[in-house]
Amino acid sequence: MRVDRFTARRQQTLVLIGASGSGKSTLLRLMVGLITPDTGTLHFGKDPITPATIQALRRRMGYVIQEGGLFPHLTAAANITLMARHVGWPPAKVEDRLRELVALTEFPPDGLDRLPRELSGGQRQRVSLMRALMLDPDVLFLDEPLGALDPMIRATLQEELRTIFRVLNKTVVMVTHDLGEARYFADEIVLLHEGRIVQRGTFEDLAGSPATPYVTQFLQAQAVPA
Amino acid sequence: MKRPTRSARGRFAGIVGAVLVVALSAAPVAAQEGAAEARPVVVGSKKFTESVVLGEIATALARSTGAEATHRRDLGGTRIVWNALIRGEIDAYVEYTGTLRQEIFADRELSGPADLIGALDENGIVAGAPLGFNNTYALGLRRDRAAELGIHRISDLREHPDLVLGFTNEFLDRGDGWPSLRDAYSLPHQDVRGLDHDLAYRGLESGAIDVMDLYSTDAEIRYYDLAVLEDDRGHFPAYHALLLWRADLGERAPDVVSAFRRLEGALPESVMVGLNARAKLDKVPERRLAADFLGTQYGIQAPRGRLTRDSEIARRTREHLMLVGVSLSAAVLVAIPLGIVAGKHARWGHVILGVTGVIQTVPSLALLVIMIPLLGIGTRPAIMALFLYSLLPIVRNTSAGLRGIAPELIESARALGLSRGARLGLIELPLATRSILAGIKTSAVINVGTATLGALIGAGGYGQPILTGIRLDDMGLILQGALPAAALALMAQGLFEAAERWALPRGLR
Numbered sequence: 001m002r003v004d005r006f007t008a009r010r011q012q013t014l015v016l017i018g019a020s021g022s023g024k025s026t027l028l029r030l031m032v033g034l035i036t037p038d039t040g041t042l043h044f045g046k047d048p049i050t051p052a053t054i055q056a057l058r059r060r061m062g063y064v065i066q067e068g069g070l071f072p073h074l075t076a077a078a079n080i081t082l083m084a085r086h087v088g089w090p091p092a093k094v095e096d097r098l099r100e101l102v103a104l105t106e107f108p109p110d111g112l113d114r115l116p117r118e119l120s121g122g123q124r125q126r127v128s129l130m131r132a133l134m135l136d137p138d139v140l141f142l143d144e145p146l147g148a149l150d151p152m153i154r155a156t157l158q159e160e161l162r163t164i165f166r167v168l169n170k171t172v173v174m175v176t177h178d179l180g181e182a183r184y185f186a187d188e189i190v191l192l193h194e195g196r197i198v199q200r201g202t203f204e205d206l207a208g209s210p211a212t213p214y215v216t217q218f219l220q221a222q223a224v225p226a
Numbered sequence: 227m228k229r230p231t232r233s234a235r236g237r238f239a240g241i242v243g244a245v246l247v248v249a250l251s252a253a254p255v256a257a258q259e260g261a262a263e264a265r266p267v268v269v270g271s272k273k274f275t276e277s278v279v280l281g282e283i284a285t286a287l288a289r290s291t292g293a294e295a296t297h298r299r300d301l302g303g304t305r306i307v308w309n310a311l312i313r314g315e316i317d318a319y320v321e322y323t324g325t326l327r328q329e330i331f332a333d334r335e336l337s338g339p340a341d342l343i344g345a346l347d348e349n350g351i352v353a354g355a356p357l358g359f360n361n362t363y364a365l366g367l368r369r370d371r372a373a374e375l376g377i378h379r380i381s382d383l384r385e386h387p388d389l390v391l392g393f394t395n396e397f398l399d400r401g402d403g404w405p406s407l408r409d410a411y412s413l414p415h416q417d418v419r420g421l422d423h424d425l426a427y428r429g430l431e432s433g434a435i436d437v438m439d440l441y442s443t444d445a446e447i448r449y450y451d452l453a454v455l456e457d458d459r460g461h462f463p464a465y466h467a468l469l470l471w472r473a474d475l476g477e478r479a480p481d482v483v484s485a486f487r488r489l490e491g492a493l494p495e496s497v498m499v500g501l502n503a504r505a506k507l508d509k510v511p512e513r514r515l516a517a518d519f520l521g522t523q524y525g526i527q528a529p530r531g532r533l534t535r536d537s538e539i540a541r542r543t544r545e546h547l548m549l550v551g552v553s554l555s556a557a558v559l560v561a562i563p564l565g566i567v568a569g570k571h572a573r574w575g576h577v578i579l580g581v582t583g584v585i586q587t588v589p590s591l592a593l594l595v596i597m598i599p600l601l602g603i604g605t606r607p608a609i610m611a612l613f614l615y616s617l618l619p620i621v622r623n624t625s626a627g628l629r630g631i632a633p634e635l636i637e638s639a640r641a642l643g644l645s646r647g648a649r650l651g652l653i654e655l656p657l658a659t660r661s662i663l664a665g666i667k668t669s670a671v672i673n674v675g676t677a678t679l680g681a682l683i684g685a686g687g688y689g690q691p692i693l694t695g696i697r698l699d700d701m702g703l704i705l706q707g708a709l710p711a712a713a714l715a716l717m718a719q720g721l722f723e724a725a726e727r728w729a730l731p732r733g734l735r
Contacts, residue, residue: 032641058643069638073656073731082652083642115733131642 003027003197006190008139013165013172015182018192019218024175025143027192031173032063032141045138059087062132066144068124070116070131076123077112080130087135101130104164122153129164140165142174146181158184179222191215266294267475267482270307270316273300273682274423275505275512275697276361276443276498280320282516284469284486286528290520291481298684299512300693301603303396304329306595306683310603312349317475318486321353322361324465328402350473352483355490356466359498361443363402363462365455367436372453379458380411383437387414392435395420402462403439410461424697443495445503467493492523509698535706538691543710545686549605549677550714553612554670561617561669562662565624566650569658575625582618590615590676594683608685612677616669623665627658656731663729667722674715678707688714 006027008014016024029035030042033054042049044057070079077098084094102109105126116124125145132140145161146154162185165172176182182189183203191198191206199211210216267288271281278299288295298316301307308330310316326346327336336342346353365380367389372378375386383389397403398420407413421429426438427446440447440454447454469486476483493501501519504510517530564582568575588596593615597607631654639649655662681689688707695703727735 034637034641055643055645058641061641061643063638063641065634065638065641067634069634069641071635071638071653071657071733073733075733083644086644086648086652117733 002195006197008171008173009188010171011169012187013174013185015186015189016173016175016192017177017179017182017189020177021194022192023195024177024192026195028141028143028173028175032061033058059083059135060138062129062135062137062140064125064128064132064140064142064145066147068116068128070124070127072116075113075115076107076119076127079116079127080112080134082131084134097134097136098130101133104133104167105130106160120153121149122157125149125157129161133168137170139171139173140168142172144175144177147176161185179219191218193218265478266296267318267479268316269295269297270301270310270319270684271297271299272304272307272319273302273693273697274441276441276502277320278697279501279505279512279515280357280467280469280493282512283489283519284318284320286513286516286520287485287489287526288479288482290526290528291479291485293479293482295482298603300681300690300697301684302595302682304400306598306603309598310684311351311470311472313602314472314474315602315604318469318471320357320467321470322465322467323356324362324402324463325400327463329400332401346470347473351470352473352476354469354471354486356468357489357493357498358467358491359443359493359495360464360466361441361498362457362465363397364440364442364457365437366430366440366447366452367438367455368430369451369453371436372455377453377455379456380407380461381458382455383413383415384411387416389415389417389436390434391415391418391437392421392426392429393418393439394423394426397439407461410459422696424699428699443498443502445499445506448499449503449507467498488524506698509700539706539710542686542688542690542707543714545605545690546674546677546688546711546714549608549612549680549685549687550670550673550718553609553677554616554666554673556609556613557616557620557669557673558666560613561620561665562624564617565621565662565665566628566655568621569625569628578621579618579625582621585614586618591679591682594679598683603684605680605685607683608677608680608687612673612680615676616673619668619672620662620665623661623668624658627661627665628654630661631657657734659730660726660734663722663726667719667726670718670722671715674711674718678711 003023008031016027018024026035030037031049033042033049036051044060047053047057049057070076071082074082080101081094081098084097089097098112101107102112107123107126107130111119111123111127116127119127129145132142146157149157158181165185172185174185176185186203188200189203189206190200193214199206199215206215207219210219267285269281269285269288271277281297281299285295285297298310301310301316304321304325307316307319308321311319321330323342326342331342331345334345336345343353365383367377375382377383377386391404393404398405398418404418408415419435421435423439423441426435427450429435430438430452431450440452442454446452469489471483471486501515505512505515514530517528520526520528561582564578568578585593590611593611594608597611601607601610635653635657636649639653644652677685677687678689678692680687681693688711691703691707692711693707695701695705695707
């Protein structure tokens with residue numbers, strides 16, 4: 001893929017959208033340093049993202065993936081607090097932060113001692129979100145966070161997630177293939193097609209003044225009432 | 227809020243710790259083995275009854291001088307025992323002049339007795355005068371078959387090319403054995419099988435083989451009523467038995483050497499055949515035979531009893547557990563890191579799995595014997611061979627367990643910011659626990675079984691009663707080794723299944 005000069009704005013929710021194979025997930029994975037670009041550089045704030053810096057920078061990033069990527073051998077609480085314990089937070093601080101997050105996500109406290117497979121899909125995504133937020137990162141990256149959920153739960157969780165984003169007031173970068181979801185969350189939308197950015201702007205920008213015929217085509221295919 | 231009390235890392239450390247405890251608790255036993263100071267006189271014997279009986283007699287004689295002496299019995303064939311003598315792992319054993327000339331010094335032209343003594347001297351070995359009997363090789367077959375076919379001399383075999391010959395593996399291979407015998411008599415036989423000497427008698431009786439190699443002092447010749455074929459071309463040399471000992475024994479234990487000298491000429495053929503018959507046919511324990519012999523011959527009182535059955539089993543159990551415990555623990559400690567490397571780096575993985583795989587294809591008996599030039603006889607080479615044998619299942623399962631982890635979990639761990647080491651310790655190894663434990667279990671079961679072969683190179687264990695039982699045709703003795711070995715294998719299996727329940731993180735059960 002090929003992308004020139006691309007920046008996520010602070011404290012805004014940026015949504016990467018596109019058909020499958022458009023490069024939206026690749027762009028996200030570049031941003032969290034899971035893959036490195038063949039040419040060019042990425043910066044996190046002022047810091048360049050390199051193999052040498054990525055380890056430390058990741059602690060300032062939260063990352064949620066589609067299926068949650070929860071570790072099956074650890075309880076919900078152990079999954080959430082893994083990094084905090086690993087970087088040596090005192091137990092009391094870990095406990096306090098966990099309580100905060102449980103309150104924020106309205107997660108049932110008795111679910112904390114359960115294993116991932118003993119939780120529902122929606123609960124698993126909440127655990128995944130809490131894990132990403134544990135170290136209070138500057139930026140939250142989400143790759144199709146609601147993709148694996150059924151429509152009813154998905155609608156509820158969308159609402160909750162937007163509330164959480166408002167409360168946190170953090171920079172959020174989210175990948176989705178669903179235009180309705182993009183519109184619902186985004187301050188700005190980035191539409192990708194065949195590895196390139198086609199247009200960047202609010203939903204109204206994309207609908208009102210499409211940069212190319214593909215933008216209209218993409219919007220119409222998903223048939224979102226304007 | 228409850229926190230998980232035992233972290234995944236804790237459990238994993240627990241397994242490794244438990245394995246270390248086993249390894250360390252066995253280590254002092256292994257260390258004793260190597261202690262060189264105040265070394266007792268060690269007599270060796272080959273894996274056939276006459277050799278063991280003579281070994282017991284020599285040992286009892288050495289003890290009668292007040293010296294401490296032990297007997298490493300049933301040590302495989304000539305090469306193993308001779309090399310053990312050269313290396314100083316044993317101090318003495320009974321050898322035969324023919325074997326010295328035709329096998330040990332086969333590449334040299336030794337004419338008279340002086341040449342032989344000279345050749346031994348070059349190796350730091352002293353030979354006593356002959357004990358008094360000649361135990362030559364011979365070929366034999368059932369008397370009724372011999373009469374029926376009209377075979378009286380080895381030359382007569384030429385007229386019967388269809389006969390099945392069954393020889394010991396040593397005889398098939400020796401300088402004075404089958405190849406030169408075949409050439410000397412132009413024998414045409416194609417169906418020649420290698421088998422254990424004691425089993426060959428049973429094969430002859432049942433008709434599975436027609437002709438076998440005999441030692442002329444074998445008690446079975448009379449027992450099975452065999453016809454001994456005349457060596458009409460004088461192929462086999464004389465095999466006068468004599469005691470060999472290391473030259474340094476003369477300084478270390480001069481009394482023992484003087485005692486050994488008392489055996490010279492003391493064992494005419496009739497006496498030796500009688501002793502062999504009592505050992506093999508009447509099942510008199512070799513130690514009691516030795517005591518009786520010393521009592522009647524020299525009026526020496528030697529202890530006649532041997533270990534009670536219970537303490538014998540306890541000792542074999544200790545030896546077997548040591549072999550298995552040390553070799554398996556070492557294998558776990560080496561194979562898991564190797565498996566991690568193999569699981570993480572495809573190129574190294576090919577090399578590591580290739581090498582451990584090749585080791586696995588070496589037959590276990592061969593692997594044991596290969597270790598002898600490097601580590602001598604006894605516990606150490608057996609442990610090394612078992613260790614090498616145990617590597618592959620653990621390496622393969624560790625590597626496969628790591629490779630089998632879902633890629634999104636690896637990615638999650640990376641994205642969280644866990645370091646390489648933390649990912650391995652907190653996520654990847656716990657997720658691979660089931661596979662790794664299954665590998666260790668496989669190794670343990672193989673190891674327990676293979677360790678019975680350790681007795682062939684003097685490592686003791688449950689293989690010792692099995693070996694002696696086969697030699698003496700004593701089913702009770704065979705079971706005394708085979709049953710506990712089978713039970714131990716089952717216990718190892720059960721133990722690791724319990725360990726799996728304990729060590730496997732709840733989420734993976």
